Amino acid sequence: MGRSRASYYSILKQINKVANSALSLKKICNSIAKSAAKAVQANGCRILSFNPQKEYLITIGAYGLSDIYLKKGPLDVHKSLPDILDGKVVFIANAAKDERVQYPKVALAQGISSILGIPVLEKGEAIGEIRIYTREPRQFSEADRSFLLSVADICAVIFERAELHQLLEQDYKASEKRRKSSRVSSLPATTLRPTSFAHPSEEDFAKLLDFYCIEWLYEPRSFPLRWEGDKIAEMFTPDFYLPELDLYIELTTLKQNLLTEKNRKLRQLRALYPEVNIRLLNKSDFLKLLAKYGYGPLGEAKVEGVDRVLYSHAKIQRRVRTLARHISRDYTGQRLVLVGILKGVVCFMADLMQHLSLPVTLDFMAISYYGSDGQVVKITRDLDSSITGQHVLMVEDIVDTGMTLNYILSHLSAHNPASLRVCTLLDKRARRLVNVPLDYVGFEVPDEFVVGYGLDYKGEYRNLPFIGILHPELIKGTKPR
Numbered sequence: 353m354g355r356s357r358a359s360y361y362s363i364l365k366q367i368n369k370v371a372n373s374a375l376s377l378k379k380i381c382n383s384i385a386k387s388a389a390k391a392v393q394a395n396g397c398r399i400l401s402f403n404p405q406k407e408y409l410i411t412i413g414a415y416g417l418s419d420i421y422l423k424k425g426p427l428d429v430h431k432s433l434p435d436i437l438d439g440k441v442v443f444i445a446n447a448a449k450d451e452r453v454q455y456p457k458v459a460l461a462q463g464i465s466s467i468l469g470i471p472v473l474e475k476g477e478a479i480g481e482i483r484i485y486t487r488e489p490r491q492f493s494e495a496d497r498s499f500l501l502s503v504a505d506i507c508a509v510i511f512e513r514a515e516l517h518q519l520l521e522q523d524y525k526a527s528e529k530r531r532k533s534s535r536v537s538s539l540p541a542t543t544l545r546p547t548s549f550a551h552p553s554e555e556d557f558a559k560l561l562d563f564y565c566i567e568w569l570y571e572p573r574s575f576p577l578r579w580e581g582d583k584i585a586e587m588f589t590p591d592f593y594l595p596e597l598d599l600y601i602e603l604t605t606l607k608q609n610l611l612t613e614k615n616r617k618l619r620q621l622r623a624l625y626p627e628v629n630i631r632l633l634n635k636s637d638f639l640k641l642l643a644k645y646g647y648g649p650l651g652e653a654k655v656e657g658v659d660r661v662l663y664s665h666a667k668i669q670r671r672v673r674t675l676a677r678h679i680s681r682d683y684t685g686q687r688l689v690l691v692g693i694l695k696g697v698v699c700f701m702a703d704l705m706q707h708l709s710l711p712v713t714l715d716f717m718a719i720s721y722y723g724s725d726g727q728v729v730k731i732t733r734d735l736d737s738s739i740t741g742q743h744v745l746m747v748e749d750i751v752d753t754g755m756t757l758n759y760i761l762s763h764l765s766a767h768n769p770a771s772l773r774v775c776t777l778l779d780k781r782a783r784r785l786v787n788v789p790l791d792y793v794g795f796e797v798p799d800e801f802v803v804g805y806g807l808d809y810k811g812e813y814r815n816l817p818f819i820g821i822l823h824p825e826l827i828k829g830t831k832p833r
């Protein structure tokens with residue numbers, strides 16, 4: 353027997369009251385999860401938000417679910433009830449057997465039968481979810497669904513408010529920092545990060561990861577280490593999971609007694625879960641680790657002069673692989689000459705060509721600029737081999753005004769290649785003076801001074817493994833590029 357409209361109305365009133373209270377975001381969501389589960393006579397509920405990249409789900413509040421179920425591993429938005437991402441309500445009748453459930457075995461072990469997923473929408477776009485869980489298989493009525501959609505609307509407002517609060521706080525902290533030093537880096541504005549850290553060092557680590565645009569999840573999985581009969585007697589929950597590196601991280605202080613205990617747990621975890629990649633890190637270790645994975649040059653914490661990272665190493669690599677796939681597909685069965693303009697293109701060219709599944713040859717040109725405004729292009733190094741009758745792909749690191757590319761394209765066309773196309777990693781469209789055709793584009797960049805991954809400022813920064821934005825103070829009066 354479902355509830356009456358009047359009874360749903362009075363529950364919504366209570367939920368609204370909690371949503372408007374001064375409680376923390378977590379407490380508000382825990383309370384809403386409890387009210388929602390009870391209202392629809394379910395056994396559990398959780399309220400989730402998407403991470404900034406919309407790849408993972410982060411639990412903000414929950415009710416009636418075991419710790420082992422809540423921390424069963426990272427929840428991937430594309431694998432776990434994926435249709436919610438498109439704003440749809442999703443009903444799973446049998447969680448143990450449905451391929452839209454990411455961890456069906458855990459659902460079976462924890463006795464979860466049905467799941468109802470409701471999108472939390474902001475201006476029509478999903479930003480999170482409410483999930484309702486039942487032990488007995490059951491259906492949900494139209495009234496249940498419409499009640500939960502109203503709860504989701506309340507959650508959307510709560511999320512938006514928390515995000516605004518977080519942004520204001522970040523902005524305040526960043527302006528305070530700038531006031532103290534004009535060359536200190538500030539953090540990029542992110543979307544909601546509703547994490548309450550157990551320790552300040554964890555928050556520092558998260559900030560460092562944010563600076564390098566490395567995606568992270570806080571405590572997404574608990575690993576049972578010891579059982580007494582059927583019951584779990586000991587568990588271990590690593591602090592972070594870095595999905596791009598498939599790596600769990602446990603941070604540690606240098607207190608010897610804690611270190612010994614953590615080492616023991618890690619040994620046990622590795623023995624029980626040999627496929628899991630986990631590292632115990634102290635502060636100096638994690639800087640070294642970032643360097644190892646190509647995130648910080650020479651293990652420095654932050655790069656002097658770089659205001660923020662625009663594209664991480666991993667993101668660039670993913671995009672380069674996609675571009676290479678498209679190029680390989682378009683030129684199937686043909687040979688290709690890649691032509692690069694020195695020097696900015698070196699990193700991009702080196703990575704791109706390794707992922708092309710075609711026979712390719714390479715050639716390079718060098719140019720200089722002259723004239724009072726530096727806008728006249730002169731070739732200082734021409735091609736080594738003839739391109740007449742060949743398929744040519746011009747590879748560029750960045751197209752800015754388009755003057756360089758325009759000049760080079762007309763120069764190359766004069767040699768009558770069979771075809772001539774352009775692939776650029778970055779497209780700074782906002783500063784375009786000449787219309788040039790771009791066939792493959794990695795990223796469209798904002799009108800700011802970008803460095804790294806081959807791009808320089810006064811000859812430096814080319815060796816950074818990521819692309820960052822230079823601090824405005826550093827480049828005052830310099831022509832952006």
Ligand code: PRP
Pocket residue numbers: 693694695696697748749750751752753754755756757806807808833
């Ligand atoms: C960059 C880039 C392009 C050019 C694009 O070279 O490699 O060739 O600028 O600018 P435009 O669209 O305004 O013509 P840069 O002059 O910085 O030399 P580099 O490659 O040696 O870094």
